[in-house]
Amino acid sequence: MERKRSDQKTRAPSGAAVQSVELTEALYRALFAEWAEHGFSALSLERVAARAGAGKAAIYRRWPGKLQFADEAINTIALRMAAFEDKGSLEADVRAFHRRLRSVFRHPLVRRILPDIYAEVARSEAMEAISERVAQTRRDEAAKVIERAIARGELPGALDREIALDFLPCSIYWRMMVTRRSLPDAQLDLYAQGTTAAIKALASAP
């Protein structure tokens, strides 16, 4: 956006000319917009270039193909689901986690691109790496919630963490992304309540 830094492309010899950061970012934005409109499998780099006001060469000069382009694009937005502080109880932490999730799932591009990533992974496995990276930050944050509750004594150390991590986001994902219904503040408590009970129930009587 600001000053153009010397890029990695400029190296030994002498001459100049640097890949424009503005153009690269415009290409990323155009990619996401087209991705949201048409889905990855029907994504046309020709349209992406046109939308960014560039030629196709600008794309092929930077990335070898659609997948690597998408991969780096996802990387740049960094997916920071910033950590939140300890809320004092499992249920309060769950509610905070759900609120974070909701703010992510409300983003219009996320609403279209995220389901498309999952659909694409199901049929091609080439998107696996991207999907994995997207899941990672969320999973890390979720794990913290569980570990804090164990440290607090709210959950036993013998808890099946794998399944607990499934219960943490699933209800919000289902409601907002699969059934596509909005999630008003008034109902956040109920989801946190149910989710907390589910996780606690995993620990009791096998």
Next chain:
Amino acid sequence: MERKRSDQKTRAPSGAAVQSVELTEALYRALFAEWAEHGFSALSLERVAARAGAGKAAIYRRWPGKLQFADEAINTIALRMAAFEDKGSLEADVRAFHRRLRSVFRHPLVRRILPDIYAEVARSEAMEAISERVAQTRRDEAAKVIERAIARGELPGALDREIALDFLPCSIYWRMMVTRRSLPDAQLDLYAQGTTAAIKALASAP
């Protein structure tokens, strides 16, 4: 498959010629196979016809376009998630429901096509009707589970049914379809346990 019945297309005048039921079914099968491979948005009717060993005219004579074709195709497979009998308790019913869900989510075509439907709905709304019909049978069956529990006295009549219906399938969908992990028998109990606790918790102290 068997004898060819006089079709609805043969009517008043005199002449004959009937649409072949075999070909129609072959077209459906080819559609699903291509859908699973490429996704709906990148679906080519040309490939579908070729895969069915037919010409494109065979498709365009039957359906006006891709969407209506897909719509009737989904209709024919009927989506019967046959009702199961009362298992005696909410948790047992939940487990039975999860088992049914698992058998559906294990089908290789379902694993690829269902996420694609959700991705498509997110960006075009034209698939809404199809998605809605797919959801309907599952929702009906889930509602029965909840109502039976209320009749049994396990859940209060004042329960928030909307959210209870979210909790019923969400953990299984998340595990099998989003994170794409298998679900062995040994873990079915834990999911049923957690899900049941979540639903019961919706009723208590607001």
Next chain:
DNA sequence: TATGGATGGAACGGATCCGTCTCGACCACA
């Protein structure tokens, strides 16, 4: 058995996309 009519398969023109390549213009460095 003769015949009318819809059938299925193939070919059509127009459109889009891919990935490459070639321009003149431009800009940052030496």
Next chain:
DNA sequence: TGTGGTCGAGACGGATCCGTTCCATCCATA
């Protein structure tokens, strides 16, 4: 002020797809 590399733009040959049209075949009726 040179000079080398990137810039946007566009053309390319080949491939694929759309939706329609053509034509020989086959079938149910008369």
